[in-house]
């Protein structure tokens with residue numbers, strides 16, 4: 415599902431964030447990305463998501479070389495394949511949980527976005543909060559809403575950057591259990607950056623990164 419080959423990233427200010435990273439992840443794997451602050455986790459996730467370009471090397475997602483796509487091709491590919499989940503949920507504050515989901519489907523020209531959104535909120539055990547706005551939701555509920563939004567377009571790959579960084583341990587575990595259920599039911603592949611050692615047990619395997627290089 416993901417093939418990363420000799421990826422380097424040098425930022426314009428000269429910071430060498432990635433120094434030759436290579437690995438592969440099979441479809442349906444549930445993989446952790448762990449390492450100290452500043453080791454390159456976010457940079458790597460952004461490059462795999464096509465949100466940033468590597469300076470050198472290539473990244474294939476589902477067999478397609480995303481490093482050679484132009485912006486339009488990337489946007490189309492991302493829409494159909496990849497979802498990104500952030501530590502801070504970036505929900506639209508003036509919209510309800512339901513509307514936050516429906517909007518994504520509408521923008522993508524989905525046929526029945528409301529039906530899909532309601533199904534997802536039900537799966538996420540959020541039906542009773544569907545008509546609430548983000549400020550009326552707990553952190554865990556906001557993250558579950560963000561997960562619902564990520565699922566609207568049926569991604570094959572979910573990349574998550576510290577998805578439980580803002581939640582207490584119990585709520586964090588519930589989010590991971592939800593992710594595992596999605597992997598089992600839908601075959602979604604996951605790559606999740608986290609600092610949280612408690613979550614190690616959930617992963618099939620963990621990629622450890624330090625100073626821009628993977629450790630073996």
Ligand SMILES: Nc1ncnc2c1ncn2[C@@H]1O[C@H](COP(=O)(O)OP(=O)(O)OP(=O)(O)O)[C@@H](O)[C@H]1O
Pocket residue numbers: 425426427429430431449450451452453454455456457458
């Ligand atoms: N836009 C940028 N310009 C210059 N340097 C950057 C930029 N973004 C990140 N860096 C640097 O690149 C390195 C890797 O950063 P990155 O955010 O990928 O690390 P991280 O492992 O995700 O850290 P954290 O766990 O703290 O989020 C760090 O030294 C960081 O300061």
